[in-house]
Amino acid sequence: MTNLIILPIxxxxxxxxxxxxxxxxxxxVRTGTQIATIINLAVTAYATFHVIQHGTxxxxxxxxxxxxxxxLVGDGLSLSLLLTTNVVAVAAAFYAPFSLDKGRExxxxxxxxxxxxxxxxxxxxxxxxFNLFVFFEVLLMASYGLIVLGGTRQQLRESIKYVLLxxxxxxxFVTTVAFLYSVTxxxxxxxxxxxxxxxxxxxxxTTIGILFFIVFATKGALFPLYFWMPHSYTKPxxxxxxxxxxxxxxxxxxxxxxxxTLIFNGNIDYTHTFFIxxxxxxxxxxxxxxxxxNNIKLIIAYNIIPAVGFMIMGVxxxxxxxxxxxxxxxxxDMVIKAALFLLVGAIAIVAGTSDIRKISGLIKDYPLLGWxxxxxxxxxxxxxxxxxxxxxxxxxxxAFANGHYxxxxxxxxxxxxxxxxVMRIFILGFWGEGMELPQxxxxxxxxxxxxxxxxxxxxxxxxxxxxxxxxIQQIGVDLTEPSVYIDAVxxx
Amino acid sequence: MRSNDIILKTTSAIIVxxxxxxxxxxxxxxxxAPGGGFIGGLMAAGAFILLYITFGLKTxxxxxxxxxxxxxxxxxxxxFATGVGSFIFGQPFLSxxxxxxxxxxxxDTELATAVMxxxxxxxxxxxxxxxxxxxxxxxxx
Numbered sequence: 001m002t003n004l005i006i007l008p009i010x011x012x013x014x015x016x017x018x019x020x021x022x023x024x025x026x027x028x029v030r031t032g033t034q035i036a037t038i039i040n041l042a043v044t045a046y047a048t049f050h051v052i053q054h055g056t057x058x059x060x061x062x063x064x065x066x067x068x069x070x071x072l073v074g075d076g077l078s079l080s081l082l083l084t085t086n087v088v089a090v091a092a093a094f095y096a097p098f099s100l101d102k103g104r105e106x107x108x109x110x111x112x113x114x115x116x117x118x119x120x121x122x123x124x125x126x127x128x129x130f131n132l133f134v135f136f137e138v139l140l141m142a143s144y145g146l147i148v149l150g151g152t153r154q155q156l157r158e159s160i161k162y163v164l165l166x167x168x169x170x171x172x173f174v175t176t177v178a179f180l181y182s183v184t185x186x187x188x189x190x191x192x193x194x195x196x197x198x199x200x201x202x203x204x205x206t207t208i209g210i211l212f213f214i215v216f217a218t219k220g221a222l223f224p225l226y227f228w229m230p231h232s233y234t235k236p237x238x239x240x241x242x243x244x245x246x247x248x249x250x251x252x253x254x255x256x257x258x259x260x261t262l263i264f265n266g267n268i269d270y271t272h273t274f275f276i277x278x279x280x281x282x283x284x285x286x287x288x289x290x291x292x293x294n295n296i297k298l299i300i301a302y303n304i305i306p307a308v309g310f311m312i313m314g315v316x317x318x319x320x321x322x323x324x325x326x327x328x329x330x331x332x333d334m335v336i337k338a339a340l341f342l343l344v345g346a347i348a349i350v351a352g353t354s355d356i357r358k359i360s361g362l363i364k365d366y367p368l369l370g371w372x373x374x375x376x377x378x379x380x381x382x383x384x385x386x387x388x389x390x391x392x393x394x395x396x397x398x399a400f401a402n403g404h405y406x407x408x409x410x411x412x413x414x415x416x417x418x419x420x421x422v423m424r425i426f427i428l429g430f431w432g433e434g435m436e437l438p439q440x441x442x443x444x445x446x447x448x449x450x451x452x453x454x455x456x457x458x459x460x461x462x463x464x465x466x467x468x469x470x471x472i473q474q475i476g477v478d479l480t481e482p483s484v485y486i487d488a489v490x491x492x
Numbered sequence: 493m494r495s496n497d498i499i500l501k502t503t504s505a506i507i508v509x510x511x512x513x514x515x516x517x518x519x520x521x522x523x524x525a526p527g528g529g530f531i532g533g534l535m536a537a538g539a540f541i542l543l544y545i546t547f548g549l550k551t552x553x554x555x556x557x558x559x560x561x562x563x564x565x566x567x568x569x570x571x572f573a574t575g576v577g578s579f580i581f582g583q584p585f586l587s588x589x590x591x592x593x594x595x596x597x598x599x600d601t602e603l604a605t606a607v608m609x610x611x612x613x614x615x616x617x618x619x620x621x622x623x624x625x626x627x628x629x630x631x632x633x
Contacts, residue, residue: 002584003579003584003585006575006585010572010575010576010585013568013572014569014572014576017565017568017569017572018565018569020561020562020564020565021562021565059584059585060584061584061585061586061587062584062585062586062587062588063583063584063587
């Protein structure tokens with residue numbers, strides 16, 4: 001049943017639309033959202049299982065065959081990211097009711113949230129470059145709603161920057177699709193891959209490829225284009241920051257992986273070397289930002305940037321080992337960034353501030369929170385038993401095997417600095433003299449469940465690497481061979 | 493300040509029906525001629541806006557007791573439902589079909605399920621346009 005692959009897009013969209021009718025009945029909407037995300041997770045898990053067993057699922061919507069109609073492609077890469085998205089969505093759905101105020105919840109938070117999940121799922125599944133644009137807009141529209149929801153002064157200021165920058169990159173996206181269509185005459189990714197390959201990616205196509213890279217680098221916060229990201233991600237409430245940090249930039253990274261392994265792979269010397277240089281700068285500047293600030297939310301937000309740098313480095317090296325390292329790191333990073341944003345949100349709730357200099361000695365009153373944060377921090381930095389290690393190990397293996405020593409050393413140094421930046425929160429915030437808590441000791445027990453759910457998933461991803469690694473290595477091998485994708489879609 | 497706008501009120505009471513009829517015409521013409529749900533919906537919203545301009549927000553809220561936000565959700569649900577409907581027949585998502593039916597008065601007519609999808613678009617466009625304009629128009633202190 002190929003219709004299976006549309007369900008991860010449809011379930012959140014339909015649920016989100018239905019909740020528009022009962023916005024004031026919060027208990028109903030909350031449980032409804034939780035049920036919808038859990039069903040969606042179950043469906044995605046089943047679809048992933050199906051893909052591992054029987055290979056890529058291709059859905060030709062409306063019954064129109066591949067290059068003519070809109071197609072949805074569920075291959076290993078799409079579905080592993082989709083599964084991770086839904087894990088994050090479940091955690092966010094359980095975290096939101098206890099951390100948001102009533103006004104935000106009543107003004108369609110859950111509808112925006114589900115639309116965002118629908119848009120992200122669509123962007124991961126589509127096999128058509130114009131539909132990729134449409135789903136980008138679906139998720140961006142929902143994120144515009146979420147970023148400004150509540151209407152505080154800081155949110156309004158940051159949302160203007162965010163909307164302007166994303167509108168600009170969306171305009172560039174449409175223009176670039178128009179260029180590509182006028183050169184190749186198709187927007188179907190599989191057919192694009194064939195046609196670009198037939199003409200050996202001549203000069204104009206490399207230009208179009210770099211334009212695409214600029215679009216996705218803006219969405220994914222790469223080196224010269226990341227300036228808008230950290231502040232606009234930290235001003236909304238923690239659960240919205242977690243969704244943004246875990247999902248939005250990763251859609252940009254996924255698009256870069258997809259387009260530069262499938263379509264623009266004919267001029268690797270130029271494009272992919274360019275990526276490695278940018279990845280190096282992204283690593284350095286991102287981690288410098290994380291070390292420069294005293295705001296705990298901003299530290300985590302700046303840590304998104306070096307993570308994106310690691311993933312792009314894998315694309316730049318362009319071997320099956322480094323690509324599977326990128327995918328592993330992508331999955332790991334989506335989960336752990338969501339967990340860290342939720343943890344930092346919980347810390348800000350109990351301490352009443354997000355300035356690290358004013359927080360100390362929280363471990364006396366909140367030991368569980370402290371040790372959870374400690375585990376999350378070492379998972380992020382990539383210590384051996386945990387999931388960050390395996391992705392980075394593969395990336396470094398790929399880098400050394402292909403002679404990219406400089407970037408490998410920068411990546412190792414960056415990992416150390418990432419560890420320092422998050423350990424600063426742990427050491428300054430949890431150790432030391434107990435601080436004056438702003439109010440009576442608050443029970444934050446409901447917040448522990450979604451966080452521990454994400455942490456358990458992350459630990460299983462690291463400790464149980466033997467289960468996941470073969471599949472992800474297979475994804476890496478498939479990515480280096482575009483013919484696998486083309487044959488599945490065009491059925492030749 | 494109350495100006496006497498009897499000419500505006502009389503003419504718009506007639507013109508609104510012309511615009512609404514034109515919008516329905518555009519909506520049904522979409523399959524074989526220029527038109528469709530989007531432009532039809534904008535036309536209908538134009539007719540409503542003319543009414544709001546002529547008779548004012550308060551009068552219209554007494555006469556037209558609808559929440560235009562529900563139009564958005566209802567339209568989206570109809571559009572999704574036409575896509576999901578194809579699941580029942582074991583076809584891929586959004587498969588459409590058509591048939592010839594003999595209707596009284598109209599004779600032999602071709603009816604297509606794509607109209608249902610367009611109806612969803614039509615309602616959503618009305619809902620979005622009216623929500624935007626009425627939200628900006630309302631002043632809450």
